[in-house]
Amino acid sequence: MYRFLLTPRWLALHVVVLLVIPAFVFLGRWQFGRFEERSTSSHQTTANLSAAPVPVETLTAPGGGVPAKDRYRSVTVKGTFDATHQLLVRRRVQDSVVGFYVLTPLETGEGRGVLVNRGWVKAGATADASPEVPPPSTGEVTVTGRLQPSETEESSGIRDRKGLPPGQVLLINTEAIGRGLPYKLLGGYVDLTAQSPQAAAAPAPVPAPDVGGGGGLNLAYGVQWWLFIGIAVGGWALLIRREAADLRAEAVKKEQAEPVDA
Structure with a gap:
């Protein structure tokens, strides 16, 4: 029933899934790394701005x-x-x-x-x-x-x-x-x-840096990439089950259509 998995079309799909998974893992880890880097930088900047x-x-x-x-x-x-x-x-x-x-x-x-x-x-x-x-x-x-x-x-x-x-x-x-x-x-x-002493007139002061969310978007993107892994694997498994179900239905239909010997 599952011999269709060895056909060229399905072999190509297996290769795509096997390439996509490590790519999504890498992208997720990269975003998590950026989150840690920006969070550390944000904390350091906040501490420096508030220090005496x-x-x-x-x-x-x-x-x-x-x-x-x-x-x-x-x-x-x-x-x-x-x-x-x-x-x-x-x-x-x-x-x-x-x-x-x-x-x-x-x-x-x-x-x-x-x-x-x-x-x-x-x-x-x-x-x-x-x-x-x-x-x-x-x-x-x-x-x-x-x-x-x-x-x-x-x-x-x-x-x-x-x-x-x-x-x-x-x-x-x-x-x-x-x-x-x-x-x-x-x-x-x-x-x-x-x-x-204060100046009588002065240029506009340079504003303090925007500390921002400390890399919150990077964290969200990292989670998103790893969710895509589940979607890719789940979609791959769903396609296999659907193909197998279709083949079973065709086999049953074919058996029912065959004449019965008297």
Whole structure:
């Protein structure tokens, strides 16, 4: 009755099912891995955002970097803004509007400094037009902000290029920007969240990151892929039973149609 399972059509179906099952297993495991990764990252980001501020020098140093575990960590730094080396970072979107980040070095003394992202300003009339930028405060200030790693093309997805208007960059790359400064930069940069004394006018603050659901969608997708395994196996078994039932019905019909010997 089940010899039909060895026909070419059914053998092809067996192969498809045997290929689909491990593929769905792999996709499910990949989504579960992404869930764990994003959940860990979400918990770390939440903890860093709520942690008490620490001096920036305790987390980064000149020529160093910012580990992933310290991203968004609240830090403080004291110094004076270097307005002569201020830069505008192009193609930064905030509230669905394209504009610039205002990147101002903060000299901390002893031949050191740190890049401070003072916030966002709307773009000018044209792509190359200079926007209106509130000047940085003069005198010594204490900045509080979120520590960020230096940007690269790989980490940001932004392709760097030359030929930009003077004073504009595409990436907040500490190493590249530091080559044009008379002091050494600490690794990474700081998104300003507070300043003392307060500035008379300032760019729009960069919003805190959206922690989101911590990979909840990845968990749902992982469960979905593994449910597809059950659907594939169940559908395969259902087709076999249906084919076998049809063959039995045909056999019974054939027997009933045969003449009975007197």
